[in-house]
Amino acid sequence: MAKIKSIEDLRKVAKEHRDSIELLVRENDPDGFVIVKVAMATCSIAAGAKEIFDLISEHIEKRGINAIVTKTGCMSYCYAEPTVEVTLPGKEPIVFGDVDVFKADEIIEKYIKNGEILEGIIPLNYRTAESI
Amino acid sequence: MVNKTQIRIALRNCGLINPERIEEYISEKGYMALGKVLTEMSQEEAVNIIIDSGLRGRGGAGFPTGIKWDYARKSVSDQKYVVCNADEGDPGAFMDRSILEGDPHSVLEAMAICGYCIGADKGLVYIRAEYPLAIERLNIAITQAREFGLLGDDIMGSGFSFDIEIRYGAGAFVCGEETALIHSMEGERGEPSLKPPFPAESGYLGKPTNVNNVETLANIPVIYLKGADWFSGIGTEKSKGTKVFALAGKVNNVGLIEVPMGTTLREVIYEIGGGIREGKKFKAVQTGGPSGGCLTEKHLDTPIDYDNLIANGSMMGSGGMIVMDEDNCMVSIAKFYLDFTVEESCGKCAPCRIGNKRLNELLGRICEGKGTEADLDRLRNLGEVIKDTSLCGLGQSSPNPVLSTLDNFYDEYISHVRDKKCPSGVCKDLMEYFIIEENCVGCTACARACPVGAITGERKEPHLINPEICIMCGACMEKCKFDAVILK
Missing domain, CATH: 1.20.5 (Single alpha-helices involved in coiled-coils or other helix-helix interfaces)
Structure with missing residues (x-):
């Protein structure tokens, strides 16, 4: 560098x-490239985020979805860890809470593949420094 | 409706970028503030921006950051140091860890800016060893910043050199106090010393040292990018910007939140926190950790800022915010914090070492039903003496949980000492097991389970517990299938 x-x-x-x-x-x-972020602070990992990260990474590849799966720090929703943010092409990012193995599967099969809205979406509850 | 009370400044990148890739931080205007300061500003100009912004220390005491920088800048020495205080120790507080784990470069960039402003070429992050992931990500960030030439010699061709090292703390609460922190970094015992001299004159290794908290530093780059006026336009008259709180306890949505100074507790608890769990009644909120106090219903509409919290017997502290409902006993809460302080007192000065121990014993007696009304006066007197005579911030604030609960929940203390009752049903020694006659079918299960023979009664007749014999083991309650045994 x-x-x-x-x-x-x-x-x-x-x-x-x-x-x-x-x-x-x-x-x-x-048209179909997806960005998936998994919150991976200490507390998220304690709530199971590492397993979810591995699982989503593995299945995205297995099921032939074009996506990058990346980790971030705390998304701040302690009450709903593990949390996963998904950005579908041309859409606003959506954060899913309480993601377990089943929920992760649902996110891939229903939301990522078909854009079907699922339960357990956490509404954005803040403004950024840029927006004010 | 989507609530937009929160504004993210310190947490601007947390949860959005990959903390292990410097490119992602740079994409979010990372290191632009450093570039701007190094290429466009004199040291004095750069410090003045922070003074004008009104930023105050987010670690607890709320000292104006710019003024602190200015003292360090004016100190004359061949060597100065910038220290990041990442010794987050309040029970229930985790904002500094979240920032370091989610956006470590923002802290490194701010330290470099501070280095330029005060004339230091060395930065140290004092972080507790019990934050391994934060340490790992900090190390990655430091390595990447060096590779990119954003730390090291002659940064951006400005002639300014700055590098950062990590120092590990063993997790002692008192080491969050800046003089104790400095002694700990020097390899001495983590004990505070009298100020003056302030670290800005004589700190690490006797050299001028500027110590700032993680969250304070995370605000710095944004202030340079958006301007002092922008920053001071957010918040209240004397408290500018935002504050990150670790919202915990009996609210529905526990989490990390960042709100403008001046937001009310009601907004925080009911709008962001989603109200009290299970529809129970709000009782109090504890801010400032072991140094803070409890605020109640009557404070719900008070705007949160440094001065209002102090005026109401609490303090900002580092930003722990624990919400309590009707099931929390305030005497036990005060005792919980005192247990912590007694454990964490370094023992150097008598008021803190002995005073807090005695304060804790008094609270223990009250919780056991052995307290008297005279003890309540003793609590207050002793608390005030400890506040006035302790050496450092730990002792000067440790009686706050006791004094503020005495102020706001005196009735509850009175119940404990006069009626020997704990209204919230928490203090075990003040309660009795009791059989509800209507529910008891006389199955004798409880009497057979009782190890001390405290339960009597004929078969198929309601039973009775003799409180004189009862040892409060709870075996009867476990065995009863008819919910006839209660604790009250």
Whole structure:
């Protein structure tokens, strides 16, 4: 990695990163590429997030879905851990709570494959610094 | 309706980016603030922005961050240090861990900015060893930042060099106090020392040191990106920005929340927290952990900020917020926190070491039904003496849970000492097992289960428990199939 020497370089790294995701989407499946994030803070992992992360990663591949599965820190919904955020192409991200093995399967089969709305969606309950 | 009371500043990237990839942080304008400060601002200008923003320390005491930086900047020395206080120790508080696990680069970036502002080239993160995942992610973040040239020599060609190391704490509560923290980092016992000298003059290894809490630091980059005015436009007159709380206890939606200063407890508990569990009645909310106090129904509409909480006998603390319902006994709650303080007192000064121990014993006696009304006066007097005479913040605030429950729930204390009753049914020693006549069918199961023969009664007739003999083991209640045995 070349060292960042200026604000311009920072912008470049940011752009390259965004482009790499876009490229991933374009090359794989422009209409169906899915982004899955699993909250993996200590407490999420204690609630079972690691198993859910492994399971979703495995099944996404097995079932031939074009997606990236990535981990994040705390999504802040302690009452509903483990939590999983799914972004379908062209849609707003949706967070599912209390995800166990069955729920994970349902998310893949029903929401990711067919866009079918499931129970257990956590409504977005905050504004970001950018929006105010 | 979607509630949008919350505003995410410190938690802006938490749960959204992969904390183990620096590119994701950079994509969210990460390290832009550092770039801006290094290329466009003098040290003084950069410090003034933080002063103007009105940001105050999020670790507990609420000291203005910019002023702290300015003291350290003005100290003359060949070597200065920036320390991140990640020794989060309040029971029930986890916001610092969440930030470090979810967005470690925001803290590293802020430390580098602080380094530039005060003229330090070395940063240290003091973190408890019991946060292994936070440590792992911090290490990954530090390595990546070095690879990208965002830590190390001559950052962005500015001539400014800064690097960060991690120091591990053993998880002592008192080491969150900045002088104790510094002693611990030096390899000394984790005991506080008298201020002055303040760390800004003489801190780590006797050099000027600026200590800031994790959440405080996480706010810094955004202030440079959005401006001091933007930041000071959020919050109340004397408390700017937002505060992260670990909302726990008897609310439906326990979680990590970030609200603008000045949000009311009612909004937090009922709108964000979704109200009290099982439709029970709200009783109190404990803020500030072992240093804080309990607020009640009458405080529900008080805007939460540093000064209002102190005026009402509690404090911001690091941001633990534990909600209690009618089933919580306030005397037991006070005792819970005192147990913690007694355990965590470093023992250096007598008021804290001995005073808290005596305070805890008094509470123990009250919970056992051996307290008197004179004990309540003793509690208050002793509590006030400990507050006034302790060496550091731990002792100066440790009686708060006792004093605030005395203020707000005096009736409950009176029930314990005068009537020898615990209205919430928590203090075991103040309760008796009792058989409800109507429910008892006289099956004799309880009498046979009782190991001390405290239960008498004829077959098919209601039984009776003799409280003089009863040892409160609960065997009768377990055996009864007719819900006839109750505890009251």
